[in-house]
Amino acid sequence: MLDPSRRPQVVIVGAGFGGLQAAKALANAPVDIALVDTYNHHCFQPLLYQVATAALSPADVAWPIRAIVRTQKNVRVIMARVTGVDVQARRVHTSEIDLPYDYLVLATGSTHSYFGHDDWAPFAPGLKHIADATEIRRRFLLAFERAEVVEDEAERARLLTFVVVGGGATGVEMAGAIAEVARRTLRHDFRRIDPRTSRTILLEAGPRLLPSFPKHLSDYAMRSLQKMGVEVELNRTVTGCDAHGVSLGGDGGNRIEAATVVWAAGVVASAAALWIGAEHDRAGRVKVNADLTVSGRPEIFAVGDTASVLDRDGRPVPGIAPAAKQMGSYAGKAIAARVLGQPAPAPFAYRHLGELATIGRKSAVVKLGFFQLTGFLGWLFWSAIHIYFLIGLRNRFVVAINWLWSYVTFQRGARLIGVARQ
Amino acid sequence: MLDPSRRPQVVIVGAGFGGLQAAKALANAPVDIALVDTYNHHCFQPLLYQVATAALSPADVAWPIRAIVRTQKNVRVIMARVTGVDVQARRVHTSEIDLPYDYLVLATGSTHSYFGHDDWAPFAPGLKHIADATEIRRRFLLAFERAEVVEDEAERARLLTFVVVGGGATGVEMAGAIAEVARRTLRHDFRRIDPRTSRTILLEAGPRLLPSFPKHLSDYAMRSLQKMGVEVELNRTVTGCDAHGVSLGGDGGNRIEAATVVWAAGVVASAAALWIGAEHDRAGRVKVNADLTVSGRPEIFAVGDTASVLDRDGRPVPGIAPAAKQMGSYAGKAIAARVLGQPAPAPFAYRHLGELATIGRKSAVVKLGFFQLTGFLGWLFWSAIHIYFLIGLRNRFVVAINWLWSYVTFQRGARLIGVARQ
Numbered sequence: 001m002l003d004p005s006r007r008p009q010v011v012i013v014g015a016g017f018g019g020l021q022a023a024k025a026l027a028n029a030p031v032d033i034a035l036v037d038t039y040n041h042h043c044f045q046p047l048l049y050q051v052a053t054a055a056l057s058p059a060d061v062a063w064p065i066r067a068i069v070r071t072q073k074n075v076r077v078i079m080a081r082v083t084g085v086d087v088q089a090r091r092v093h094t095s096e097i098d099l100p101y102d103y104l105v106l107a108t109g110s111t112h113s114y115f116g117h118d119d120w121a122p123f124a125p126g127l128k129h130i131a132d133a134t135e136i137r138r139r140f141l142l143a144f145e146r147a148e149v150v151e152d153e154a155e156r157a158r159l160l161t162f163v164v165v166g167g168g169a170t171g172v173e174m175a176g177a178i179a180e181v182a183r184r185t186l187r188h189d190f191r192r193i194d195p196r197t198s199r200t201i202l203l204e205a206g207p208r209l210l211p212s213f214p215k216h217l218s219d220y221a222m223r224s225l226q227k228m229g230v231e232v233e234l235n236r237t238v239t240g241c242d243a244h245g246v247s248l249g250g251d252g253g254n255r256i257e258a259a260t261v262v263w264a265a266g267v268v269a270s271a272a273a274l275w276i277g278a279e280h281d282r283a284g285r286v287k288v289n290a291d292l293t294v295s296g297r298p299e300i301f302a303v304g305d306t307a308s309v310l311d312r313d314g315r316p317v318p319g320i321a322p323a324a325k326q327m328g329s330y331a332g333k334a335i336a337a338r339v340l341g342q343p344a345p346a347p348f349a350y351r352h353l354g355e356l357a358t359i360g361r362k363s364a365v366v367k368l369g370f371f372q373l374t375g376f377l378g379w380l381f382w383s384a385i386h387i388y389f390l391i392g393l394r395n396r397f398v399v400a401i402n403w404l405w406s407y408v409t410f411q412r413g414a415r416l417i418g419v420a421r422q
Numbered sequence: 423m424l425d426p427s428r429r430p431q432v433v434i435v436g437a438g439f440g441g442l443q444a445a446k447a448l449a450n451a452p453v454d455i456a457l458v459d460t461y462n463h464h465c466f467q468p469l470l471y472q473v474a475t476a477a478l479s480p481a482d483v484a485w486p487i488r489a490i491v492r493t494q495k496n497v498r499v500i501m502a503r504v505t506g507v508d509v510q511a512r513r514v515h516t517s518e519i520d521l522p523y524d525y526l527v528l529a530t531g532s533t534h535s536y537f538g539h540d541d542w543a544p545f546a547p548g549l550k551h552i553a554d555a556t557e558i559r560r561r562f563l564l565a566f567e568r569a570e571v572v573e574d575e576a577e578r579a580r581l582l583t584f585v586v587v588g589g590g591a592t593g594v595e596m597a598g599a600i601a602e603v604a605r606r607t608l609r610h611d612f613r614r615i616d617p618r619t620s621r622t623i624l625l626e627a628g629p630r631l632l633p634s635f636p637k638h639l640s641d642y643a644m645r646s647l648q649k650m651g652v653e654v655e656l657n658r659t660v661t662g663c664d665a666h667g668v669s670l671g672g673d674g675g676n677r678i679e680a681a682t683v684v685w686a687a688g689v690v691a692s693a694a695a696l697w698i699g700a701e702h703d704r705a706g707r708v709k710v711n712a713d714l715t716v717s718g719r720p721e722i723f724a725v726g727d728t729a730s731v732l733d734r735d736g737r738p739v740p741g742i743a744p745a746a747k748q749m750g751s752y753a754g755k756a757i758a759a760r761v762l763g764q765p766a767p768a769p770f771a772y773r774h775l776g777e778l779a780t781i782g783r784k785s786a787v788v789k790l791g792f793f794q795l796t797g798f799l800g801w802l803f804w805s806a807i808h809i810y811f812l813i814g815l816r817n818r819f820v821v822a823i824n825w826l827w828s829y830v831t832f833q834r835g836a837r838l839i840g841v842a843r844q
Contacts, residue, residue: 039839040564040567040838040839041839057481057482058836058838059479059836060479064611066608066611066612067611067833070610071610073613079564080571096568096572097571097573148500149519151519188492188493191495191498394824394827394835397827401819401820401823405816411489413481413817414479415462415489416463416480416484417461417462417463418553
């Protein structure tokens with residue numbers, strides 16, 4: 001029973017696309033919201049690969065959570081790491097304080113999965129947070145610096161070999177950007193080496209790139225990458241990652257010596273399911289009811305990559321920003337309805353708006369329903385969409401200028417090799 | 423004796439203002455230049471405090487050294503840490519390779535000095551490199567986050583107390599920016615605390631701020647800071663820094679409990695003097711001849727903060743960018759003259775162009791010869807000068823937009839609390 005003298009307490013864990021939407025949907029509800037995140041900023045993950053490839057600065061794709069919800073007075077932002085949830089006492093334990101809740105929204109997202117080989121992580125970082133992006137940028141740029149001074153031929157070749165594992169959108173975008181930087185941006189910057197001799201290899205375990213796209217768009221993406229000098233290898237599974245490179249299985253399994261390896265294959269949900277001891281799928285996503293609540297726990301919602309949900313046709317809802325936003329918004333509305341004693345909204349139904357992936361500096365593949373675009377038009381559309389969805393006028397402006405500048409000059413605005421805490 | 427069959431080898435250590443100018447001055451000389459730096463980027467130190475206070479991104483005040491000298495084909499950029507110099511064999515030892523030289527230019531700059539108390543460093547970081555700025559930014563922003571969740575009153579007050587040690591240009595600019603962020607930018611971002619209740623304390627050991635400026639401009643700066651809510655304490659010497667705050671000597675010596683302390687007092691030259699076993703002053707600056715060469719070592723030049731030089735009136739040349747540029751340019755020309763067998767240039771004579779310091783978002787003090795400016799006009803002038811001297815059209819543009827945006831909205835574009843390698 002809720003004590004009528006106090007407003008219901010809503011705790012939202014995670015200020016990603018899902019968590020922010022949930023908070024927004026509760027803007028006018030008579031509740032107190034605690035929005036908890038490990039970081040002080042919301043990260044626009046779709047553009048993180050541009051930070052990793054020195055096109056944008058971290059702050060261009062991040063925005064302080066406090067600034068986003070500044071005017072929503074019923075939200076309190078708490079920068080803290082969640083350590084567990086007491087579902088009986090209805091309390092969220094964090095590194096800073098305990099937070100009692102009447103309603104809990106788990107929007108903790110996902111992280112990259114090494115399919116049980118977490119020991120590969122140090123050699124093949126994935127791309128989920130800003131720190132991942134700046135670390136990949138550091139390795140990527142440092143490889144060229146080292147190659148310029150090293151005397152040993154084989155080592156130089158290893159330094160100039162870049163491997164991207166995973167042919168989904170992130171992998172395709174990373175591979176395209178890496179090849180572009182090597183062949184265009186750095187072209188005239190070295191005296192001993194020719195960056196154009198570097199190799200960019202994109203490994204995909206399946207039979208084609210961008211599996212969620214129609215076949216002909218997958219083929220288009222592959223041809224575009226190959227034109228840019230990316231070596232695309234399909235049906236290739238990685239069997240090992242170490243300090244010197246990657247080992248491959250599949251057809252003619254062999255070995256690639258590479259100093260820089262980026263992991264863009266497979267994700268696994270956060271630990272949220274374990275916190276609440278809920279049923280979850282193989283990827284660790286919480287199994288939820290049609291209203292996104294956890295079975296037996298009507299006060300706990302899971303959204304975005306944290307939830308395992310099927311669309312109308314029984315296909316799993318993809319782990320993309322629009323899906324997370326739709327779920328977050330639904331959870332917020334459902335809570336508001338209950339607090340106000342209004343009828344519950346109809347079961348959650350995912351609306352698939354489409355998908356986009358960019359390939360280098362002036363090509364992209366776009367599929368929105370029957371509407372499809374490729375090439376330069378696709379790239380313009382991709383750019384417009386991403387700038388539109390960026391949070392903050394300043395970020396939109398600065399990103400647009402950076403892109404225009406990069407497009408015209410082939411240069412990159414953030415070629416910074418991080419040291420120490422940078 | 424130089425082997426006539428090969429071009430003279432010039433090694434320039436440090437790609438700061440002095441080193442870059444030296445390389446530039448040798449653009450048309452028949453020499454091979456190795457430009458060595460620990461970092462891959464040139465850092466525009468005058469604006470570093472804006473990175474530390476979340477106004478600008480690291481990449482906005484940094485530029486890849488390779489991109490700067492891209493078109494100067496006689497320069498080879500080497501990212502490496504110098505470990506020593508063999509003056510007999512004329513070789514520079516680095517973390518990567520050995521570099522033989524016929525001429526050596528030491529432009530290694532300076533770092534902050536704790537006056538023999540290096541144990542204070544972890545508690546009171548200084549501001550010399552980008553990593554320093556992002557670390558100070560992290561501490562500064564994190565203090566507010568912690569204050570929002572902490573229950574203990576005294577600890578909250580400690581978290582909301584910011585101390586800047588040193589009343590020179592950097593200290594004045596840091597203190598002004600900190601007060602501004604606390605009172606304006608963060609004003610509406612917290613629910614439990616009011617950032618306006620935070621304290622910003624500027625400690626100066628001497629009798630006035632900006633000692634190198636005329637007295638009335640020092641007074642103006644002090645009044646401006648006080649109007650912004652900065653507590654300026656003159657004639658106050660720091661006798662200790664620890665995890666909890668700073669201890670003071672001087673008039674009524676006491677103690678300030680503060681979670682965030684920034685060190686902007688005193689600098690010491692790099693280790694260059696030790697590398698070559700040269701005579702140096704108390705700040706570690708190499709004593710040089712009228713032509714900036716080291717006595718007894720006509721092939722070794724020291725410039726910028728690495729060199730101890732007097733101006734026409736016998737006053738030490740200040741450690742500011744224009745001075746470093748003039749010396750670097752002189753050293754380059756002197757080397758070119760010798761290589762070409764031309765008469766040596768007249769002894770180095772420092773031209774003091776003036777000094778500027780900004781105080782918060784729309785005030786500054788400017789002194790160029792008899793020309794002086796204060797207030798808004800001074801701030802406009804300061805802004806124009808700094809944008810003009812920034813390297814790279816993109817940086818100028820992005821910085822200008824960030825400033826305009828901050829000026830209009832009071833917001834900051836880079837409120838990112840770094841984690842791990844960020």
